[in-house]
Amino acid sequence: MIISKNWLNEFIDLKNISTDELVKTLNSIGLEVDGVTTIIAPKKVVVAKVMSKEKHPDAEKLSICQVDTGNEVLQIVCGAKNVEAGQFVAVSLEGAQIGDITIKRAKLRGVESNGMICSSTELGFAKINDGIMVLDNSIGELTLGKELCEYPLFNDELIEIELTPNRGDCLSINGIARDLSAALDINLKEKKPFKDVDNAEGIRRILNVHFSDGIDGNLNIKAIELLNNIENTLKVKLRLASIEELKDNAIENLLSYTTHASGVLFNAVDLSKLCNECEQISLDVKTKENKEFVIKYKDKELAIAGITQNEEFKIDKDSKKIIIIANYVNPKIIANTHKNYKNTDIYRSFRGSEPELNIGIDYLFNLLQLNKNIKIYGSSCQNTPSKEKISINCNISELENMIGQSCEKNDVVKILKRLGFELSIAEDNLYLKVPFYRHDINNSADICEEIVRMIGIDNIKPKPLDFYELNRTN
Known part of the structure; x- marks a missing residue:
């Protein structure tokens, strides 16, 4: 990770x-x-703006750019195919150390060049494209002449x-x-909830989902429509490239980005590939023999236990109407069923993904809402079965005996609350409910381990083992 x-x-x-x-x-x-x-x-790499671009008279693959660096306009010869007038770019000024190269004034095919417009890899970052790195305000307010290293990203x-x-x-x-x-002992930042825009067209205009009884899994299905081609922000590209998950499809990138951020798993389906002529499409969600749920369109299985099965309906660069499926399946079900479904990535679902789907939905759709070329359909189709959390009862004395030293009750309560446990207290007795995302917590010994983790094993005072031989009479 x-x-x-x-x-x-x-x-x-x-x-x-x-x-x-x-x-x-x-x-x-x-x-x-x-x-x-x-x-x-590197130092001396600044935010700049390409003011104009002309072809180099003696080199077909080179362009002559006039670039505003805040204090002056520099002429820079650039060989990147994607450089265009109006772009904000990262420019290495004279004296900047880029890898083993010190940037100097030079002539390229007889034309003076006073710096270099940089790609992400030239600056020591992961590769995001085959040309220069185009800056946008996802990194912060773009100020001409400001050094790139002053931006947190x-x-x-x-x-x-x-x-x-x-x-x-x-x-x-x-x-x-x-x-x-x-x-x-630091509070988490408040998460921004997603809100549909006023008068948003409802999802049921294009999609109807029927959930059978007894489905053991969480589903939240929403829909979007791409009104034009979209592109990911620089922040999304750089972060995904750094974890080697950057793809060519902008929506797939946002799904991967949201999963890495929130832990919620997503699938995406191209509605037109299900039925190009249909105004409304109906899906069925049913349970199979090992309690895994399956999402079906007519006789075709789109996903089983949250895992995409039918590559035929995956989104591509031409997709317009897309349904986005946030899902959670108990990892015990995945353990019992994954052998039936070959060549599928179960790494996250097998270990236990985030069951609170709204964490991922809010994160993803707040990002989507920033793009004017994306229409978000209102409301969603959901299945959230009612489940009881595991209850564990223990007392402070029991925990202290396991830990080997006394603990402040207030500290224990604070740790468990921050970890997401629901609890009530009666004298020294703790009545706990385990959050759904903690599949590994089953008893008071597991609770003890959580407290020791947060106190720090190095902060537990060592003491000798007391060993007594019992008197035996025969």
Whole structure:
């Protein structure tokens, strides 16, 4: 699991926490850090704007650009195919150190060039395209002449975490932030709920979903329509490229981006590939023999247990009307059924994805709503079965005996609440309800482990083992 401190900071305020302290905390709570990589743009690389572009008179593949760097307009010869007038770009000024190269004034095919318009890879970041990197306001307000390293996205740390198989709840930025909230005693930032725009056309104009009784899984189905071609923001591209999940399709990228951020799993289906002439399409959701649910259109299975089965209906660059399916299936069902479905990616669902689907829906559709070329249909088709959370009763004395030292009751309560447990207290007795995303919590010993993780094993005072030989009379 790869996270970045900048991305994590969108969920929990870490401005006063150093990277060293963050890494130490992650290790102490059982989220083992494999490595940390600092990614920072070189000095003297600034935000600039391409004012004009002309063909080089003696080189077909080169362009002569006039570029405003805030203090002056520089002439720069550029070989990238995607450079255009009006773009905001990253420009290396004279004296900038780009890898092993120091930028100098030069002549390219007889034309003076006073800097370099850069790609993401030239600046030491992941590859997002085959040309120069075009800047947008997803990184912050674009100010001509401002050094790129002053933007948090270009001055960050990538942290790679090795997770044990039982911690599927931490396969997201949100899940790791939740654990850090308990360990550092810092509140999580409030999540912005998504709201349909006034007078939005309802989803039932184009889609009807029938849910059979007894479906053991959460589903939230919404619909969008692409009014024009869309492109991902630079922030989305860079972050996905850094975790090696950047694809050619903008919607697929947003689904991957949201899953990495929230832990909620998504599928997307092209409605026109189901029925190009239909004004309204009907889907059925039924349960199969191992309690896995299947989403069907007529006799065709679109997804089983949340896993896409039919590649025929996947979205592509020409897709217009798209249904987006957020889903959760109990990982025990995945364990019993995954052998029946070959060549499917079950890494997240097998370990336990985020069951609170609105976390992902809100995150994704707040992003989609920023793009004027996307029409979002109002409301959704949902299935959220009523389930009882696992109840665990324990008392402070029992926990102290397992830990081996006394604990402040208020500290124990605070830790468990920040980790998402519901609890009530009667004297020293704790009555707990386990959050659905913690599939690994079953008894008071597991509760003890959570408290020890957050206190820190190094903060448990060592003491000798008392061993007594019992008197035996025969």
